[in-house]
Amino acid sequence: MKSYHVKNGGGLASLIIKEHDIPAPGPHEVLLRVQAASFNYRESLILRGTYPLPVKEPDVIPLADGAGEIVATGPGVTRAKPGDRIVVNSLVKWLDGPFVGWEEYGTQLSGTLDGLLTEYIVLSEETVLPIPEHLSYEEAATLPVAAVTAWNALTGIRPPQPGETILTLGSGGVSLFALQFAKSFGTHVIATTSSADKVERLKKLGADEVINTRSIPNWHEAVRELTGGRGADLVVENTNPGTLEQSIKATAISGQVSVVGWIPSNVSTMDISAFYFNLVTLRPLMTGSRAQFLAMNHFIAHHGLRPVIDSIFPFDDARAAYQYYEEARPFGKIVISQRPIPM
Structure with missing residues (x-):
């Protein structure tokens, strides 16, 4: 499998691609085939080294937003099954209630943990949620942080x-x-x-x-x-x-x-x-809990809302996507998709 990596403060020059073995899910974990991921302003801050929260060293797989398909589950998983279309909550430990502390709830993708600009990722079952049926993977990938x-x-x-x-x-x-x-x-x-x-x-x-x-x-x-x-x-x-x-x-x-x-x-x-x-x-x-994410998804489904997407780039063109995000003034989200993009 392939994944992109950046260094905190390393600028776009630090964006590289690496090859890894596909990981195996452990107890209460799922293996996600990432279908799409999207950008937030925090990704620019990480490139500049000005993001105020901890970032994984020596490098991190970027993009906190993503959606995909469950392809395998570990022992004891009850919240998802292979074939499920899911979106990921970026604050992986904040399940419900108020945000009570950084140590308790501050662990986040594309920060202290690797993010979703990768082909596969293992996640706790607690951080995955079903995608509203009317949304594509690309649309769902815009939800975790901004929405x-x-x-x-x-x-x-x-x-x-x-x-x-x-x-x-x-x-x-x-x-x-x-x-x-x-x-x-x-x-x-x-x-x-x-x-x-x-x-x-x-x-x-x-x-x-x-x-x-x-x-x-x-x-x-x-x-x-x-x-x-x-x-x-x-x-x-x-x-x-x-x-x-x-x-x-x-x-x-x-x-x-x-x-x-x-x-x-x-x-x-x-x-x-x-x-x-x-x-x-x-x-x-801060962003929001899993409970808030679930309530929002029900609202989105009830009202038939669709995220505003400015542009979709293929996975192989991640550098071009970064450049566009940094230089353009997009109206809507920038998405990287691992599926064929309609012309």
Whole structure:
């Protein structure tokens, strides 16, 4: 079998392919034939050596997102069988409940463990979930990080209520999933973008209003205007590039900002008076548990939702996929597939 490996901080030059024996599953483990895997921003951070969490040394098989087919099971497995189409939860030990600690739940694929840019991988049966029937392997491979993070951002405290206003920022993977989920909950969605060509695409995906942040740099004022001065009930804040201050100012009294990513280091110099006067709740979050993933998959199946995919690359062109992800401004997920790609 073949697998790709990168070094933490080694840049794209460190991406190499290695040959291995196909591993055998042990007790309560499954052998997965990976059919597709997808990119997240964390993969760029690992290349640069700036990912803040531990990364396996001397190198790691990248990509935390993936889906495939179970081809063998070890003794005692009850959650899957050969032939099952499954998707993998990237935080392999977080099964349910709140995130209580890094040692308990922080073990993750493409970090402390090898990821899914490989032909085969052995996993605990606890980390595999059935794919919604209407999704392809390529679509399912986009779910583990971006979709589960968006789901947690929206529902981690309580589900959004019809008529509430949700604000999503930009067109990254988490934001696009959050937009789709929020519309399916019956909420009013405002989206932002810095690209004029993405305004209509966000509207077609369901955004009720889209604010172009290049033409309206003080976009929190536009959010207030669009909501009659009230602000958004919940903001999915991606902290890239440093949008937290405006997100707080765009939030309604007693509203919530779900913080995806890392709070910027310059937070002490921000004008965050709205945080105090509006009683805004800042909620940093990790991806999500297996229980949240299962609930999300049921929601996706019920509403017939499909992930937005920008491009699909073949397994042999992983380097080209990395280059495209690093250099392009994709609208949707970048996927590497091990199946024939339709032309």
